[in-house]
Amino acid sequence: MSTPPGGDLTRLTAAETAEVIASGQASAVEVTRAHLDRIAAVDGAVHAFLHVDEAGAIAQAEAVDAAVADRATTTGALAGVPLALKDVLVTRGVPTTAGSRILEGWIPPYDATVTSRLRAAGLVMIGKTNMDEFAMGSSTEHSAYGPTHNPWDLGRIPGGSGGGSAAAVAAFEAPLAVGTDTGGSIRQPASVTGTVGVKPTYGGVSRYGLVAFSSSLDQAGPCARTVLDAALLHEAMAGHDPLDSTSIDAPVPPVVEAARQADVRGLRIGVVRELAGEGYEQGVQERFDEAVALLQELGATVSEVSCPHFAYALPAYYLIAPSEASSNLARFDSVRYGLRVGDDGGNSLEQVMSLTRAAGFGPEVKRRIILGTFALSSGYYDAYYGQAQKVRTLITRDFTAAFETVDVLVSPASPGVAFPLGAKLDDPLAMYRQDLATIPSNLYGGPAMSLPVGLSEGLPVGLQVMAPTMRDDLLYRVGGALEAALQDRWGGTLLSLAPELPTRQSPAPHPEV
Amino acid sequence: MPEITREQVAHLARLSRLALDESELDAMASQLGVILGAVAQISEVTDAADVPPTTHAVPVENVTRPDVVVPSLDRDEVLAGAPAAEDGRFRVPRILDAE
Numbered sequence: 068m069s070t071p072p073g074g075d076l077t078r079l080t081a082a083e084t085a086e087v088i089a090s091g092q093a094s095a096v097e098v099t100r101a102h103l104d105r106i107a108a109v110d111g112a113v114h115a116f117l118h119v120d121e122a123g124a125i126a127q128a129e130a131v132d133a134a135v136a137d138r139a140t141t142t143g144a145l146a147g148v149p150l151a152l153k154d155v156l157v158t159r160g161v162p163t164t165a166g167s168r169i170l171e172g173w174i175p176p177y178d179a180t181v182t183s184r185l186r187a188a189g190l191v192m193i194g195k196t197n198m199d200e201f202a203m204g205s206s207t208e209h210s211a212y213g214p215t216h217n218p219w220d221l222g223r224i225p226g227g228s229g230g231g232s233a234a235a236v237a238a239f240e241a242p243l244a245v246g247t248d249t250g251g252s253i254r255q256p257a258s259v260t261g262t263v264g265v266k267p268t269y270g271g272v273s274r275y276g277l278v279a280f281s282s283s284l285d286q287a288g289p290c291a292r293t294v295l296d297a298a299l300l301h302e303a304m305a306g307h308d309p310l311d312s313t314s315i316d317a318p319v320p321p322v323v324e325a326a327r328q329a330d331v332r333g334l335r336i337g338v339v340r341e342l343a344g345e346g347y348e349q350g351v352q353e354r355f356d357e358a359v360a361l362l363q364e365l366g367a368t369v370s371e372v373s374c375p376h377f378a379y380a381l382p383a384y385y386l387i388a389p390s391e392a393s394s395n396l397a398r399f400d401s402v403r404y405g406l407r408v409g410d411d412g413g414n415s416l417e418q419v420m421s422l423t424r425a426a427g428f429g430p431e432v433k434r435r436i437i438l439g440t441f442a443l444s445s446g447y448y449d450a451y452y453g454q455a456q457k458v459r460t461l462i463t464r465d466f467t468a469a470f471e472t473v474d475v476l477v478s479p480a481s482p483g484v485a486f487p488l489g490a491k492l493d494d495p496l497a498m499y500r501q502d503l504a505t506i507p508s509n510l511y512g513g514p515a516m517s518l519p520v521g522l523s524e525g526l527p528v529g530l531q532v533m534a535p536t537m538r539d540d541l542l543y544r545v546g547g548a549l550e551a552a553l554q555d556r557w558g559g560t561l562l563s564l565a566p567e568l569p570t571r572q573s574p575a576p577h578p579e580v
Numbered sequence: 581m582p583e584i585t586r587e588q589v590a591h592l593a594r595l596s597r598l599a600l601d602e603s604e605l606d607a608m609a610s611q612l613g614v615i616l617g618a619v620a621q622i623s624e625v626t627d628a629a630d631v632p633p634t635t636h637a638v639p640v641e642n643v644t645r646p647d648v649v650v651p652s653l654d655r656d657e658v659l660a661g662a663p664a665a666e667d668g669r670f671r672v673p674r675i676l677d678a679e
Contacts, residue, residue, distance in 0.1 A: 456633030512637025
């Protein structure tokens with residue numbers, strides 16, 4: 068086991084961190100303290116976290132250290148590794164806001180299944196990450212608590228909605244984070260921060276305890292700095308859950324094995340013709356083309372594939388997701404949790420409800436509730452929501468046909484590199500177009516990954532791999548092979564090229580490892 | 581391009597229990613018009629074709645569980661997160677209008 072010069076525990080991968088702890092080179096408490104210090108030093112500038120649970124994290128780390136010391140207890144593959152959770156997953160006793168004022172100060176009385184599984188696996192939950200309100204957005208600028216800043220350039224967006232989770236990982240505040248992906252909210256942030264993000268097959272990870280946005284699309288998944296780390300977290304969080312009736316009752320695909328195999332020889336890779344050209348930046352397209360050529364050098368067979376209905380994915384999504392959201396967000400009624408406004412003894416429940424929702428929801432959430440209510444209202448249902456569901460069928464058919472001739476599909480993960488904060492805030496359609504390439508997989512339900520393939524204008528570019536449902540392992544085979552070949556060329560990780568962040572204070576010294 | 585009027589937005593806001601102010605109604609009407617104009621293109625492919633709708637990515641049906649009692653959430657813990665509670669229950673404003 069090699070540790071970096073100075074023994075900086077925040078620079079290790081999750082796999083290395085777990086090994087260091089299991090072998091006793093460092094304690095879980097030391098690892099946790101190092102990350103809490105890093106957060107204290109840089110998160111004033113990055114603002115990846117909405118809440119840091121210092122006491123809870125130290126207590127969890129102490130429990131892992133006790134289990135390691137007691138050799139009779141076996142510890143998991145990620146025991147003691149710090150984890151950041153997107154603030155859309157409920158955490159018992161730890162605030163959960165979903166980036167909204169309407170849930171400010173709410174302390175959930177239960178854990179999401181993802182939360183409880185990862186706690187049981189010995190991961191140390193260090194805090195909750197920033198996000199666009201109720202996961203609606205592509206920049207984190209729609210968070211009620213202020214935007215997250217991209218660690219590569221603090222004046223730019225970290226992507227969204229899971230910008231906090233991606234930025235936390237990219238800024239070495241945590242080696243692992245959980246995100247959720249309804250239309251690209253794990254993959255687009257991964258793309259613009261130079262990290263790895265995976266949306267598992269819909270139904271592969273439990274949605275129990277995930278604050279619902281669009282229930283037929285929402286899926287939680289891993290955010291990490293390496294493909295293997297993403298696979299380890301994927302394996303720890305996935306699997307059937309009786310508490311989620313849409314959860315798939317089948318074994319988790321062998322993602323860790325595939326990441327270690329990292330072999331694309333003989334694999335048939337299809338480049339999606341429709342996810343290129345207009346709307347995609349030239350620098351993004353160049354890095355993408357180079358990566359595809361590299362995959363070919365590594366032994367994959369590459370061909371172009373047409374998915375003619377992908378062009379209709381974005382408009383279909385912006386009918387389906389708001390429709391489901393308008394229904395899901397009806398639960399914020401000023402009665403059971405969160406905010407209540409105007410309860411003066413005179414106003415009726417309906418008036419209090421309307422005042423509370425007006426005060427508690429931000430502009431993007433209101434826009435989508437109104438849009439969804441429109442698309443579902445009588446007289447418009449068939450023309451909008453009904454038609455969008457037909458597009459969903461056509462997109463699924465495109466995927467099915469493509470997977471008869473190729474094993475996986477690839478495209479740029481995001482049409483551009485990180486844009487400046489504020490650049491698209493007044494133009495909802497321009498913001499929505501960030502998800503051009505990521506939405507098809509959500510509508511189809513299949514798994515997809517973004518991994519870094521280089522820089523354009525000094526900013527990260529991500530490549531997306533899409534696979535058939537329940538073939539999440541194929542993502543990791545491609546990702547693992549491409550990552551290894553690229554790091555050979557770069558002589559290290561892409562993130563090692565990121566500029567040093569300004570630090571607020573120098574962290575406390577740590578024992579040498 | 582589909583028209584959406586300020587009155588329509590006000591009606592939708594009432595249906596969705598959102599007390600929008602005047603400037604929000606104005607902004608929303610013009611933004612929704614633009615968004616609906618952009619999404620209307622889906623009819624290009626769905627109008628002609630006889631395509632069944634997809635409601636869910638992974639079709640599952642009749643998921644059941646044994647009908648046994650399991651512990652529910654702790655009442656006090658749940659009520660602690662409510663905006664108002666009284667006598668071990670959620671307290672709500674009056675539900676009938678004054679008139």
